[in-house]
Amino acid sequence: MKYLFDSIKNPKYKKYYLKLNINQDNKKQQKLVGRVLLSELLNLPVNELINDKIVNFDKLGRPIIDNNNLFFSISHSHELVVVVVSDEEIGVDLEMIRPFSFNKIKKAFTDNEIDYLKENPSKTLTLWTIKEAVLKLLGVGLMGRPQSVHVDLINFNIATRKNEKFKVNNLLIDKDYICTIVKKKHSN
Numbered sequence: 001m002k003y004l005f006d007s008i009k010n011p012k013y014k015k016y017y018l019k020l021n022i023n024q025d026n027k028k029q030q031k032l033v034g035r036v037l038l039s040e041l042l043n044l045p046v047n048e049l050i051n052d053k054i055v056n057f058d059k060l061g062r063p064i065i066d067n068n069n070l071f072f073s074i075s076h077s078h079e080l081v082v083v084v085v086s087d088e089e090i091g092v093d094l095e096m097i098r099p100f101s102f103n104k105i106k107k108a109f110t111d112n113e114i115d116y117l118k119e120n121p122s123k124t125l126t127l128w129t130i131k132e133a134v135l136k137l138l139g140v141g142l143m144g145r146p147q148s149v150h151v152d153l154i155n156f157n158i159a160t161r162k163n164e165k166f167k168v169n170n171l172l173i174d175k176d177y178i179c180t181i182v183k184k185k186h187s188n
Contacts, residue, residue, distance in 0.1 A: 004037040005082040030076035037083040038072060060139025073136055080177055091137030092178045093129040108146035116153050127151055129180035131156045134159050134166050137182055
């Protein structure tokens with residue numbers, strides 16, 4: 001597994017923002033930085049990735065690179081973008097630590113998780129990133145119902161969805177962000 005992360009504020013991207021006329025569009029900047037980082041990780045021409053010339057989508061809607069056996073996942077939150085590449089299916093989610101409305105996201109959690117989070121509110125974004133990373137790995141995104149992902153609330157190192165297990169790892173990339181990577185857990 002390899003990863004890169006960067007800020008959309010890094011001046012090295014300014015030339016792309018100007019060329020593509022996206023100076024004021026954070027979402028497009030996040031997408032562009034993700035593609036640049038992916039090109040660096042895979043040693044591919046950046047212009048082909050930016051222009052979607054070698055990106056296609058699998059049957060689940062996940063982006064794939066033509067003629068490449070590697071899997072990747074991209075996440076962004078506010079100014080930061082992270083890209084993870086692996087030889088096995090992988091999911092990543094990144095969230096900036098910030099105040100949020102628990103009521104807006106409580107539908108993502110089981111009753112057991114809600115009880116846990118009432119006692120441990122600082123774990124809410126960690127739990128959220130695990131669920132979203134699993135759903136991204138599976139190619140279903142948030143439409144896959146975050147509540148369907150069950151997380152080990154003791155160690156936060158295993159998640160389960162429909163009898164499938166996932167190994168959870170935290171990636172410490174910035175003190176102001178939570179980043180979670182998941183891979184399918186293989187039986188030993």
